[in-house]
Amino acid sequence: MVGNDLTARIGGTLALILAIDVAFALIVAALLEPWIGPVVASLAGGSQLRGYGLLAVLTLVGLLWIQLLYARRNLLAEANAYPVTAESHPDLDARITRLASLADMRVPAVAVADSDVPNSFAVGSLWSGTVVVSEGLLEILSDEELDAVLAHELVHLKNHDAVVMTLASFLPALVSDEYSILEDELPASAKPIVFATGALVWFVLSSTFIDAPLLSASGLVQFVVATAVVVLVGGITLGLLATPVVFLSQSLSRQREFVADRDGARLVGNPSALARALTALDDVAAPPTEDARRRYDGLEGMCLLPYGFSGGGEREGNAKDDGFHVETRSHPPTEERIERLRELASALEGTKTA
Template identity: 65%
Template sequence: MGRDDLTAQMGATVALVVLIDLAFALVVAALLEPWLAGVLATLGLASTAARYAVLGGFVLCVLLWAQLQYTRRELLAEADADPIDPATHPDLHARVTRLASLADMRVPAVAIADTDVPNSFAVGGLRTGTVVVSDGLVETLSGDELDAVIAHELVHLKNRDALVMTLASFLPALVSDEYSLLEETVPEPQRPVVWGAALLGGYLLSSAFIDAPLGSLTGLAQFGVAVALTVVVGGVLLGLFATLIVFLSRRLSRSREFVADRDGARLTGNPAALVSALATLDETITTPERDARRAYAGLEGMCLLPHGFERGDDDGFRVETRSHPPTEERIARLREVAVELERAV
């Protein structure tokens, strides 16, 4: 696949992700409208269409913010990655700076994942991004191999496919229960209070569509049914939308790895170094053993190799990931790049 083909595929993926976001926002608006109709009416939104538009626009803005900002932070947290600076890691920072200059791109932030599992990935942003490498990667690879891996990740940032994958990872991670705003922002002793306040507020708002007196058994039963329907319908549709995004991002993930391998090898002028790095890392961690519920195109789908930053448990389920092409195929294509470079010389 060429860069133009990858660009077209990324454009189609972004367009579909935005359409899915819009569809999900409208679904949430439809589910929330009966609960908030009275409040919105007092604000001057008398028509149902106006209330849908306001609620849908608000949910869409929250989704876009989460995909652009919250997801980046959570991906770094999931990998236990901390930013570094030239003073603490001069060699690694110098490598990234030198290779970014060769690629004619802005120098990205650099972070190190505190794990002995060798891997790397790139998190995209609107203006720049972050290259993440693990302690295990730095300790396992030689200097040339490390340069090759860093060049691979820089290509992901330059081609903007890292940004697309970052955007696409939010809804699948939400469905897989990877993200929980409540757990991160509210201390555990206060969570029952927050849930209680939410239920009380919802119960009061339900008076807009419940035709039984508040406090009566009939009113409580209708409230319970309304909550159940809202949660179940919203959860089912969220799962369907996330499945579509997983399918799209997996297709993109496979394609983008070939392009990053090729262009990264051309950037360093040393395809053999990336071949050696891939072979070494593939032998270090074999097919990951993961809980099947976590088999989505999230952090694992963004890494150089799809084992993420955790070692599999011996008693876990074996999950075949399809987010990356086989390492043998990547190596074979890199050897073709080596032949092309030799002919050019």
């Protein structure tokens, strides 16, 4: 019954987040419609209503896809992890293969982070995934505890939790400007050309609704006003809609950690092993040295425990530390996770003796 209630809460929370995402996509589509609506409508068979719907879908899918692509790549790079093979880490590879078989899922890739801080996380796409563990984790845990932690991460992959959380937090990520394609991908010399080209295309597309010559004073004024309306209304809308998503995403993050704890413990048949692992990792964690508001940013938000791979959550070399940040991930208190695992262990023991 508890498991069903938790699943229902997760489903309801995710449904609310997706509804807000769709509302944002519809508003963005309405703002962009004067510029590219006629083009999209022609692709939709000349129907303005179908064109508007297509524009909203393209907007939402495009934004979500960009964020998903960036999150996976950036998290792996931030962890400074190297891929492992059966030859380099035979024991770890065998464990992952055995546990993936028990979970009836594809064997994911495995990587080891060059860090003495014991932690782990899973990052995945819709089709593949990677389990990352630190060298410190491999050293500190017993065999049973390591299996339990790996099972926890495999459950995250099987449930597509990394994908869900990345997509669920995309509005706050836009507010924080976490994924700036042009800034991150383009060489410095190409940026002015790309920005100028984009501005020119934006200006030319405005001819579909401006009722004056584009290069006239009236045309320029209309263009500036229309652009300002899009930026202002879009920004206000983003801020308003992102606010409830922040709290919903934090709730979703905690709920999915509980599910991964529960199902991972059931997978290995030993909830006590995961409880001991959480206790051991929590005991050796350095006290956090960064602003608590940064605790769940990026890598830390995806890890088994929220202190990342760099001692106390420090984010060395992160050029965005001083930037605006919206926290969207939150781990449940370790004590509560351990208590739930102990209750699960008691329940399983009672089932065995019944």
